[in-house]
Amino acid sequence: MLSKRWSGIARGLVILAAIGVWLAVGAFGGQAQGNLSSVQTNDSAAFLPESAESTRASELAAEFTDDTTLPALVVAENADGSELTPDQLAAMQEYVDAVPDTPLEGASGDEPSTVGAASIAEPTLIPSEDGQAALVIVSLDASVADQSIGEDEASVTEATIAALRALAAEGSADGGLADSGLEAWVTGPAGFVADLTNAFGAIDTVLLLVALGAVLIILALVYRSPFLPFVVIFTAVLALALAGLVVYQLAANDVLTLNGQSQGILSILVVGASVDYSLLVVARYREELALVQSPYTALRRALRASIEPISASAGTVIAGLLCLLLSDLSSNRSLGPVATIGIVAAFLSALTLLPALLLIGGRRARWVFWPRVPRTAPGTSGEDASDDAPAVAGHGLWSRVAGFVGRHDRPVWIITAVVLAAGAAFVPTLDASGTGDSEVFLTQVDSVDGEEVLTDHFDGVSTQPVTVIAPEGDLEAVVEAAESTAGVAEATPVTDQPAAAPGAPPQGDPLVVDGNVRVDVTTDAPSDSQEATEAVQAVRDSVQGVSPDAVVGGAAAERLDTQLAGQRDLRVIVPVVLVVILLILMLLLRSVLAAALLMAANVLSFGFALGVSAILFNHVFGFPGADPSVPLYAFCFLVALGVDYSIFLMTRVREESLRLGTRKGVLRGLAVTGSVITSAGVVLAATFAALGVIPLLFLAQLAFIVAFGVLVDTLVVRSLLVPALVHDVGDRTWWPARLARRPVAAEQGSGTMGT
Numbered sequence: 001m002l003s004k005r006w007s008g009i010a011r012g013l014v015i016l017a018a019i020g021v022w023l024a025v026g027a028f029g030g031q032a033q034g035n036l037s038s039v040q041t042n043d044s045a046a047f048l049p050e051s052a053e054s055t056r057a058s059e060l061a062a063e064f065t066d067d068t069t070l071p072a073l074v075v076a077e078n079a080d081g082s083e084l085t086p087d088q089l090a091a092m093q094e095y096v097d098a099v100p101d102t103p104l105e106g107a108s109g110d111e112p113s114t115v116g117a118a119s120i121a122e123p124t125l126i127p128s129e130d131g132q133a134a135l136v137i138v139s140l141d142a143s144v145a146d147q148s149i150g151e152d153e154a155s156v157t158e159a160t161i162a163a164l165r166a167l168a169a170e171g172s173a174d175g176g177l178a179d180s181g182l183e184a185w186v187t188g189p190a191g192f193v194a195d196l197t198n199a200f201g202a203i204d205t206v207l208l209l210v211a212l213g214a215v216l217i218i219l220a221l222v223y224r225s226p227f228l229p230f231v232v233i234f235t236a237v238l239a240l241a242l243a244g245l246v247v248y249q250l251a252a253n254d255v256l257t258l259n260g261q262s263q264g265i266l267s268i269l270v271v272g273a274s275v276d277y278s279l280l281v282v283a284r285y286r287e288e289l290a291l292v293q294s295p296y297t298a299l300r301r302a303l304r305a306s307i308e309p310i311s312a313s314a315g316t317v318i319a320g321l322l323c324l325l326l327s328d329l330s331s332n333r334s335l336g337p338v339a340t341i342g343i344v345a346a347f348l349s350a351l352t353l354l355p356a357l358l359l360i361g362g363r364r365a366r367w368v369f370w371p372r373v374p375r376t377a378p379g380t381s382g383e384d385a386s387d388d389a390p391a392v393a394g395h396g397l398w399s400r401v402a403g404f405v406g407r408h409d410r411p412v413w414i415i416t417a418v419v420l421a422a423g424a425a426f427v428p429t430l431d432a433s434g435t436g437d438s439e440v441f442l443t444q445v446d447s448v449d450g451e452e453v454l455t456d457h458f459d460g461v462s463t464q465p466v467t468v469i470a471p472e473g474d475l476e477a478v479v480e481a482a483e484s485t486a487g488v489a490e491a492t493p494v495t496d497q498p499a500a501a502p503g504a505p506p507q508g509d510p511l512v513v514d515g516n517v518r519v520d521v522t523t524d525a526p527s528d529s530q531e532a533t534e535a536v537q538a539v540r541d542s543v544q545g546v547s548p549d550a551v552v553g554g555a556a557a558e559r560l561d562t563q564l565a566g567q568r569d570l571r572v573i574v575p576v577v578l579v580v581i582l583l584i585l586m587l588l589l590r591s592v593l594a595a596a597l598l599m600a601a602n603v604l605s606f607g608f609a610l611g612v613s614a615i616l617f618n619h620v621f622g623f624p625g626a627d628p629s630v631p632l633y634a635f636c637f638l639v640a641l642g643v644d645y646s647i648f649l650m651t652r653v654r655e656e657s658l659r660l661g662t663r664k665g666v667l668r669g670l671a672v673t674g675s676v677i678t679s680a681g682v683v684l685a686a687t688f689a690a691l692g693v694i695p696l697l698f699l700a701q702l703a704f705i706v707a708f709g710v711l712v713d714t715l716v717v718r719s720l721l722v723p724a725l726v727h728d729v730g731d732r733t734w735w736p737a738r739l740a741r742r743p744v745a746a747e748q749g750s751g752t753m754g755t
Contacts, residue, residue, distance in 0.1 A: 011296065011359075018356040022238045022349070029241025032248035036263050037200065038148060039251040047257070047331040052561040053540070057553025060469040064494050064511055064518045067120045070145045070157065071464070073188030074136035074164055075454045076177060083131040084182075091172055091180035092125055092134045098175025099123045099138060102167050104159040106150020115163055118144060118156050126458075133457035138164065140190055161186055161194035165446065185450025189464055189555065192437045192528060195445045199696050200260030207264055211271050211690035212237070215683055219275070222679045227368050228282070231357045236274040239349035243270050243342040250337075257334040264691055264699060265335065265633075270342040272641075272687035273317070276680040277350035280648060281306050283676035285358065289374040295365040299355055307351070309651040312588045313644040314347045319580045320640030323573050328565040332629060398674030402667040405724045413724035416716060417604065424607025430614035431625040432570075434563035435697060437528035439624045443695040451526055459489075464528075464555040466521040466536055474547035475510055475517045481542040482521045487535030494518040523556065530625070532556040533563070566628030574635055578603070581643060589650060593735040597725055598646045605717045606638045609709030617701065627698050634705040641684065641706075642713035645677050649718050653726065654734075662731045670723045681714025 048055050062068060076092060078084065084092075100116030100123065112118040119139055126135045138160070145157045154162075168184040170176025177184050185191075212233060219229035243266060251258040284306050288298035317339070324336035359365045366373055405412055438448045468491075470478045475493060482491035494517070497508030510517050521539055525531035533556050540552045578599065585595035610631060617623040652673050657665030688710065691703035726733045 012362070015356045015359055018352055019360070022353045022356075025245065026238045026241045029238075029243075029245035033241055033244030036244060036248055036251070036258065037260075039248060039258055040197075040200065040260055040263065041146075041257050047259075047329045048558060048561055048565065049328050049330075052328075052558075052565070053551050054553040054557040054561045057467055057469055057551040057557065060516060060551065061467045061518055061553055063513045068142040069120060069139040070142045070190045070193070071188045072138040072140055072161060072164060072186060072190035073450065073454060074138065074168065074184060074186050075133060075450050075457075076136075076168075076182040076184040077133040077453055077457065078181060079183050081132060084127070084134060088180050088182055089127065089134065091177055091182065092136065094172065094175050095167065095177055096123045096125045096136055098167060099136070099164070102163045102175075104149060104156070104163055106154065106159065108150070111147070111149040112144060112156055115160055118160050128457040129459075130457060133453060135454070135458060138190075145190070145193075155197070157190050158194045158197055161191055185446050185453060187447040187450030187454060189528065191447035191450065195441065195447045196437075196696075197260070199441065199445075199694060200263070206693055207690055208240075208267050208271075210693050211268060211687045214686040214690060215271060215275055218679070218683050218686060222279075222675075223282075223369070224372055225369055227370065231354070231368060232275055232278045232282070235278050235349045235354045235357065236271045236346070238353060239274040239345040240267060240270045240342075242349070243345040246341050246345070247338055250341075256337050257330045258338065259331050259334070261698060262331070262335045262338045264694060265702075266338050266342045268687045268691055269339055270346050272684040273314070273343055274346035274349050275683045275687075276644070277306075277310050277313070277346060278354050279676050279680045279683070280310060281350060281354055282358070283673075286369065286374050287672075289366055290376060293376050295359060295361075295363065299358060303351065303355060305655075308588075309648050310347065310350065312584065312647050312651070314343050316581050316584050316643055316647065317343050317640040319584055320577045320636050323577045323580060324569075324636065326573050326576060327569045329562065329569065329629075332566075332569055332632070335633075399671045401674060401719060402671040402723070405670065405720065406663070406667045406727055409724040409727040412720050413728060416721040416724070420604045420608040420712075420716070420721070423609075423611040424604060426611035426614050427607055429618060430610060430631065431618070432567075432628050432631050433625060434530060434533065434559065434566075434627055435625045436526075436530035436533065436559075438526075439530065440697045441695060442697060442700055451528070455526060466523060466527075466532075466539055466552060466554040466556055468519040468521060468539070468543055468550055468552050469516050470519065470543065470547045470550035472510075472512050472515055472517050474550065475519070477546040478517075478519055478543045478550060481546045482519060482539055485535070485538050485542045487524050487531065487538060489522045489524050491519050491521045494520060521554075527554070527556050528559075533560045536560045563628055566632065570628055570632045570635075573632060577636060577639060581639060585643070585647075588647065589654060589734070590737045591734045593729075594650065594726070594733045597729070597733065598643060598650065598722065601717050601721050601725070602639055602642045602646065602713065604721075605642055605713050606635060606709060609638060609705055609712055610634065613701070613705045613708065616704070623697060623701065626701055630698060630701050630705070633702055634709070637688075637702075637706050638709040638713070642709060642717070645681055645714055645718040646722050648677050648680070649673055649722065650726075653723075657731075657734075662733055663727050666723050666726045670719070674719065677718060678714055681710050681718075685710040685714075 074095070078088075100114060100119070102115045104113055104115065104118065107113040115138065118141060120141045121139045124137045126137065128134065140157065140160060145155065147156050148154065149156060149159055164186045167175060168177050168186070171178050172180060215236070216229055216233055219232055223229055247256075247258060247266065250256045281302055284302035285299050288301045289295065292298050292301070321339040322336045324332050327333045358368060361367060438451050441448055468478055468482060479491045479493060482488055493510045495508040496511045523532040523535045525535065536552060536554070536557045537560060543550045543552065582595055582599050585598055586592055589595055617626065649669055653662075653666045653669035656668040659665070660668060685707040689703050689707040691699045
């Protein structure tokens with residue numbers, strides 16, 4: 001008696017200690033999670049490898065100038081499109097004069113305190129040739145553009161763009177344009193950076209709230225309990241706090257690169273994975289509570305039965321995402337470790353914090369399920385219930401689904417496979433060649449609207465020209481080749497004399513540095529458009545045809561190299577992911593054939609999801625295209641996450657097959673796991689769909705593909721295709737394991753659902 005009392009006290013102390021440790025993690029990790037945006041890097045140039053042509057060109061181009069700039073462009077016009085009056089031009093000049101002294105909000109100490117302090121030149125006013133618009137060029141110092149200022153740790157770029165927009169909204173007495181009759185926009189590279197950062201700002205709050213809210217509603221419907229959904233949500237939130245704490249420290253110390261996309265995916269992945277793992281543990285715990293009186297015994301058995309599928313699930317996701325380390329882009333490479341940290345945090349919380357929370361009520365712990373409290377079945381009460389006690393019978397809809405699959409296995413898997421293959425046939429129609437900066441926003445933003453006005457009134461404006469670095473002796477040939485290229489407005493050598501004014505012809509002799517000259521190439525399309533990116537490839541072909549040693553760089557070239565690297569990553573990483581996950585499945589299921597069948601089914605599912613997405617993107621949503629990273633990320637997530645549900649199913653099928661034979665085992669496994677796996681799939685789909693609240697093309701496309709694909713995996717592949725296929729193949733599924741050599745009699749009469 002005394003021993004039991006001390007044992008109970010010890011268990012209580014362990015439970016309280018586990019909860020205490022996780023509360024401490026939440027206290028520190030919550031703050032780190034909220035500060036993740038301060039350690040983001042969203043500059044695409046920083047993601048490129050040193051071997052990229054644009055990276056080498058940027059290093060050489062920097063030798064031709066003392067300063068590098070990040071232009072912010074303020075463009076204004078009359079709403080009715082009429083010519084600007086002298087008074088309006090005077091108002092624009094007053095705006096220009098007020099810009100240098102405009103304060104940057106929150107700046108203190110040695111931080112740039114005004115727009116002028118963050119710039120390398122005085123702002124310049126340029127009226128358009130048609131007289132209908134005016135342009136102000138503010139040249140920010142690129143070396144301080146990413147520097148954080150103020151308590152909010154906004155970047156100098158964000159603060160400057162906010163200051164320019166606020167000044168334009170002021171009245172003329174303060175140097176603004178509000179009462180001049182002009183409409184003004186702040187665009188250019190700096191404007192796009194600021195708007196992109198603002199879009200990612202929703203990750204910290206809106207995205208997480210939407211995801212958690214959707215999950216809470218689903219859990220309430222699944223459990224029909226006022227307590228259990230909050231236990232699972234609390235588990236997910238503290239897992240996210242742990243992941244945020246680790247990622248923040250690594251990013252702050254430059255161990256890994258974190259961008260807005262990775263941060264958003266981290267939040268979704270941790271919430272989705274931790275809830276999925278929790279659902280599996282809770283479902284098995286409920287089963288065991290019907291077999292034994294003690295919640296401790298029931299949970300111990302549930303954890304013992306759940307640890308293998310959950311470990312395998314986490315392992316496949318981690319292995320698949322770590323394959324991103326093979327990427328040429330640091331943004332892709334960093335997602336692997338970031339996502340791995342998230343999955344490990346979800347794994348730890350589901351197997352340590354969740355059990356502690358479920359047992360916090362001691363012997364009355366089963367009341368966490370109220371009002372549907374599981375009761376121990378007659379004859380199975382006490383601690384002596386055997387581990388091989390029969391499973392719970394009667395699973396409603398899923399028993400009927402299992403019976404249907406058992407009676408029509410071959411037609412079910414053939415028809416399902418044909419439908420999936422038909423959808424996958426549309427994969428080649430997905431345009432994943434890349435998009436321009438102005439096309440990544442799904443809502444109206446100032447920088448995009450301003451670029452349209454800029455393009456209408458300033459022909460050939462390219463604030464960040466394509467830069468060509470070539471040997472001195474090839475200068476004339478390079479200029480001629482560049483100017484003859486389609487999509488190029490002009491090509492101008494950089495000289496040893498500064499330009500008299502923006503747009504003025506160059507003065508002096510070509511500047512020569514280490515035997516090289518620099519030619520600035522202006523494209524017809526804005527430098528941040530996909531058209532300019534395509535023009536860069538043509539410029540490279542032209543100039544390298546006459547000067548093989550020439551290198552081409554600039555903002556558009558960086559985007560081109562990013563897209564080329566993304567296409568290369570797709571070709572290299574996809575086969576590696578398939579091989580790695582196939583090997584894991586072989587080890588888990590102790591079968592070559594079962595692993596191959598699961599991989600084939602999930603690849604077919606991914607192809608269907610991507611093919612249907614291509615149809616909708618092209619003909620329903622009207623998207624301009626997709627970044628090459630979209631199918632890559634979608635593949636890694638869908639194949640790794642989608643196979644999870646087959647793992648959850650097949651580990652239970654293998655367990656049941658050892659007692660009942662494969663055909664009865666797969667039907668029993670489908671019936672028993674149907675509800676929990678479907679719930680897990682719906683939860684994961686809902687969490688990924690929450691990415692769509694961020695108004696960026698990349699995340700909206702990824703959200704749709706993954707959410708839709710997860711539902712297909714859950715409702716079609718795991719519910720119909722895989723069980724029907726395994727039921728048809730029978731014991732041979734486990735080849736070459738001994739289970740595949742079960743006597744034929746063991747499979748006879750097993751075509752319908754057993755009890």
